[in-house]
Amino acid sequence: MQLVQYENAEYVMPFLFVHDLFLPILKELLKGENNPVKYIYGTVNSEWSGGRISCYKIKQPEIIERYLGRIIEKYKVIPTFTFTNTTMTEERLNDEFCNTLLDIAYSKKCHFIVASDKLYKHIKNRYKDAQMVCSVIVPSIKNNELFFNETDFYNRMLDKYEIVVLRPEYTMENIDKLDKLIKDVSRIEVLINQVCHWNCNVALKHYELNEAFETGKISEVEFSEGVSSICPKHKKDYRSVCMTPEIINRLVSMGITKLKIQGRDCYEFDNFFEEMYKFFFNNEIPEAEIRNKIDLICARLLQDNKKARLILV
Secondary structure, eight states: OOSBSSTTOEEEESOSSSSTTHHHHHHHHTTTSOOOEEEEEEOOSOTTOOSSOOSOOOOOHHHHHHHHHHHHHHHOOEEEEEEOOSOOOHHHHTOHHHHHHHHHHHHTTOEEEESOHHHHHHHHHHOTTOEEEEOTHHHHHHTTSTTOOHHHHHHHHTTTOSEEEEOHHHHHHTTTTHHHHSSOGGGEEEEOBOOSOTTOTTHHHHHHHHHHHHTTSSOHHHHHHHHHHHOGGGTSOOOTTBOOHHHHHHHHHTTOOEEEOOOGGGOOHHHHHHHHHHHTBOTTSOHHHHHHHHHHHHHHHHTTOTTOSSOOO
């Protein structure tokens, strides 16, 4: 029985600089099957990050370059940097470390997820053929604006970006007509396991807190207290935007095959495996059976380096 749940899907996974132990695990686990993980996203802490929290604060360019090269060569994936800070300034655009990251990533044919038009223009001015992804952050913020036409926004972004990420709420509300509303569904990416509540109206505040923490303006305690005070998902288990198998099958059938699994807040390995089982693995196979196979693979991978819980490529 096939281990992967959805045929013809191209998964976009949070395996860049975090959870990357899943790369060798899946390579071994899926022997004989097509591995549908095509893109991995994430970043190291920098002035250009902010939409999601970076788990690593690596500053040595040579380590990052070597890491990217090994991942690309061994696992045949496209690393996608989450340069999703929304409050870009000229000082941030000219940040030396960020531009070094950009140069290294471009040389490795990585993609770039952005949520700022200023940063989009900066990257395109430097590398006109850079592969750009329009972040879900942008429509999540604009959705609360008066007269925001979401369909028009996505179609306009498809004229600029190689890939555009849809808000999951928009996807679910228009599931029966997406291929009619969106002019090129082959370049659409859909977030299938959003961990927030429906049409979150504090998304901007949450992203601002992320950016303040990423850039050192607030402490970890201040960040945690700030998020808890504004975001209901931290008080109750909201999962109202997670997609059902029926919805995902409908997406794939109409040609929307880029399925993004969120790994926000640096889920622990065991918690992220639960997300993988819900949205990646074939649920007809018992969860315990897949977990046992992964535990055996992990034991072999980690036997020579017990501390390599995340970075092991």
